[in-house]
Amino acid sequence: MSLANHSAEELAADRQAPSMRLRIALWVAALALVIILAQSVALLLMFDEMEEEFIDNLLTTQVEHSIELWHTSPETAFPNTPSMTLYRLEPHSPPGSVPDNLARLPIGNHEMFEGDKEFHVAVREDGGARFILSYDVEEHEERLDAVTAVIVTGALIIGGVVLAMVYALSGRFTRRLEWLARRVRGEVPEAGSYAQAGMEREVLAVAQALDALEARQAELLQREREFTANLSHELRTPLTAIRTDAEMLSAAGGLPEAAYRRSRRIVDSADRITRLAESLLMLARETRPQLQDDLRLSLEIQSLWESLGNQYAKPVQLALEVPEPALVRADPALLQLVLRNLLENALRHTESGTITCRLRGSVLEVADQGPGFAPDDLPRVFDRFYRRGPGAGHGLGLALVAHVCRACGWVPAAANGLDGGAVLSVDLGASLQGPSPAAAA
DSSP states (O other), X not given: OOHHHHHHHHHHHHHHSOOHHHHHHHHHHHHHHHHHHHHHHHHHHHHHHHHHHHHHHHHHHHHHHHHHHHHHOGGGOSOSOTTEEEEEEOTXXXXXXXXXXXXXXXXXXXXXXXXXXXXXXXXXXXXXXXXEEEEEOHHHHHHHHXXXXXXXXXXXXXXXXXXXXXXXXXXHHHHHHHHHHHHHHTOSOOOSOSOOTXXXXXXXXXXXXXXXXXXXXXXXXXXXXXXXXXXXXXXXXXXXXXXXXXXXXXXXXXXXXXXXXXXXXXXXXXXXHHHHHHHHHHHHXXXXXXXXXXXXXXXXXXXXXXXXXHHSOOSEEEEEXXXXXXXXXXXXXXXXXXXHHHHHHHHHTOSSEEEEEEEETTEEEEEOOSOOOOGGGGGGTTSTTOOOSTXXXXXXXXXXXXXXXXXXXXXXXXXXOTTSSXXXXXXXXXXXXXXXXXXXX
C-alpha cells in the first residue's frame, strides 16, 4: 500500500471519530452533570438527616405527651393518627397484647423494618409501665423519593441544556479551525494569509504556523524549479553539439556499418536525454493552459501516430475509434503532450498487433496489447519514475500526463483490459466540445 493511500485511510478513520466540538460539549456536559449530581447527593443526604431528626423529635414529643395524658385522662393518651400506634406494657399485661418484636426493645428510639416498610419506635418507661410508640414513616419516604426524582430529573435536564449550549458555543471556537482545514484542502477560495484578524490566540498560532509552512514550501518549490530550469538549460547546449556532430558523422560517406550504427545510437541517446530534461522542466513548472483552441481529436491522434510510427519500427497498427467531428477545447501543446505520451507508452509495450484509441462519452482510452499492469502497481502508474517492463522509458511520461491533466481539469486513469494489455484513459470532461459516442453501459 502506498503512503498516500495509507494517509487517506487514516484520514477517513479520523473523520469517523467524534469532532472536537462534540467532544468539548460532551466533556463539559459530563463534568456539569457530575457536579450537579454530587451536589444533589449531598442535598439528599442532608435532607434525609433532617427528616430523621424531625421524626425522632416528633416521636419524643408525642410519647412524652401521651405519658402526661395517661396520668390525667388515659382515654385521650393514644395519638389520633393512622401512622402512629401507642402500646402500654405493664408487668401483668396478658401475653400478645404487644407485638413481641416491640416488647423486647430497650428504652430509647429505634428503627425497624417489616418487609418493605420502615418504622420508627420510641420506648419510654413510666411508673413501672412501658410506653411504646410505633410510627410508620412511609409518608416521609415518599417525600424523600419525590425530592430525589425532582433533583435527578433537574440534573439531567440541566446536563442536556449545558450540552446544547456548550455545543453551540464551541462551534464559535472551532469554526476558525474548520475554516483553516477547508482552506488547506483547497475547499475555500484563496484569501491571502491564513492568519486573520479576530482569531483567538491559539487558533492564530496555528494559522501563523501554516503561513510559515506555506512560505517554506513555496521557497523550496521555487528553488527546485530554478535548479531544474538551470540544469535543463545547461544540458541543452552540449547535447545539441553532441547530436549535431553525431548526425554529421552518420551523414558522412564511407563509414563502416558499426560506426554508422553507433553514431545513430548517439543521436538517439541525445534525443532521449533532451526529452528527459524537458520532462523534468515541465514537471517542475506550474503548468497552465496558455492558449485555448478547438482541436479535432482524431486528426491530432493520427498526426502523432504517423510521427511515432517512423520512430518505432514495429508491426503495430492503430485502430482509431474516434469520430471525426469530436472537438477538444484545449491548449494544443498540452493536448499533444498527453496524446503523445499515451501513444508512446502503448507503443513501447506492444511488439506487434493493434493499439486501439476509442472515445467513450468524454473518456479517451488507449489500449495496448502488452503485458498490462501488475495489480500492486496500478496505484503507482502515474508516479514519477514508475517503470514497467523491459521497454520502459525514463518513467516520466505518465507522470507528465497526470501533471498536465491536473492543470487542464482532466482525470487520468489506468486499468487492465478484459483481454489483456493496459488501458490508459483520460476523462476530458467539459473540454470535449464535439459529438462523441454514448458512454458504454
